[in-house]
Amino acid sequence: MESKKVVVIHQIRESMTNLEDTIEHYRPDYLFLISCMHNIRDKPDFARLEVERKNARVLGPNVKHIEYAKLIGIEDAWHHTTMMEVFKILGEIKQECEELAGEDNCEYYVGLSDGTALITVGISFAAVLHGMKTYFTRGRRSYYDEEYVIEVENLNKITEIKNWLESKYNTKENLKYLRAIINLEDCGESSISSAKIADMLEPYTQKAVDNAMNVLLKKGLIEKEKKEDQEVKRNRTFYSTDLGKLIIKLNPE
Structure with a gap:
């Protein structure tokens, strides 16, 4: 069975409970904390220390599962270079994790909550380009029924399609x-x-088109409508989804 390492890249400024809930949800093997340098000596550095101490009282029992943790500071949260700096840092984290994991695969989750200014914008952008999933950890409220960590479905779907397109040369x-x-x-x-x-893609056959339609349907890039009183395999019409249109814009000919 193929094993994997779970990597969490978590923004932190003030909230230790957000970090605790994220660790509880993902049970990471590797944890990277990201903060603006302006805040790094406060809660972010304290969080790093508690992770290294494996302090289950502060961060929950799953903190003991973390094999490796690191705190990374970003110099300026409001500079015109911030987004590219975040992109570079996520790439370096990915490279470091692949070296740490050896033959194991890595699965990445990047947090959008408790962040600062353009760092959060940069993370949203960089996570998709690096093939990482994103999540948001919301504050504890009774009406959330203890479901504090939510994955950002729209961004993650784009990431999923990007990874799929890059998985094989002919995809x-x-x-x-x-x-x-x-x-x-x-x-x-x-x-x-x-x-x-x-007809439009001649010499491709209708069977080849049907097979491709089934793939695109599974990926959520198109939808189908049925026509009544027609042969089962030929009773469908198709239309593109918003996701499909976006993917084409991201992949021009």
């Missing part, structure tokens, strides 16, 4: 079918069948 071939649908939509077509797509 991006699926995008030509998605482009065909969007092009037909742009031309005013409202009833787009696999036969119509096959």
Whole structure:
């Protein structure tokens, strides 16, 4: 069975409870704390110390599971270079984790809460580019039913598609079918069948188009509508989703 290391990259400024809830939720092997240098000597440095002490009273029992922890300071949270600095730091973290993990794979989760200014904006941007999932840890309220950590579904879906497209050399071939649908939509077509797509992408067969449609449907890049009184395999029309349109914009021909 393939083993993996869970990596949490958590922004911290003030909230120790956010950190505790995040550790409880993800049970990380590696923990990286990120803070603006202006705040780093306060709660962030205290959090690092409590992680190193494996202080379960402060950070919960799963803190004992952490193999490696590091506190990273970002010099300026409001500078025009901040976003690129964050991108660079996440890349360095990824490289360090791959070296630490050896033959194990790493799964990355990056936090958007308790952050400072452009650091949070940079993390949202950099996480997608580095193929990392994002989460938000919200403050403790009774109406959250102890579900304090939520994954940012829209960003994570983009990350998932990006990782899928990069997983094999021919995976991006699926995008030509998605482009065909969007092009037909742009031309005013409202009833787009696999036969119509096959005509547009000749010499590709209708069977090849059907197979590609099934892949795109599973990835949430298109949706389908059924037509009544038609042959089962040919009774579908397709339209692109907002996610599909965005992925095409991110992957121009």
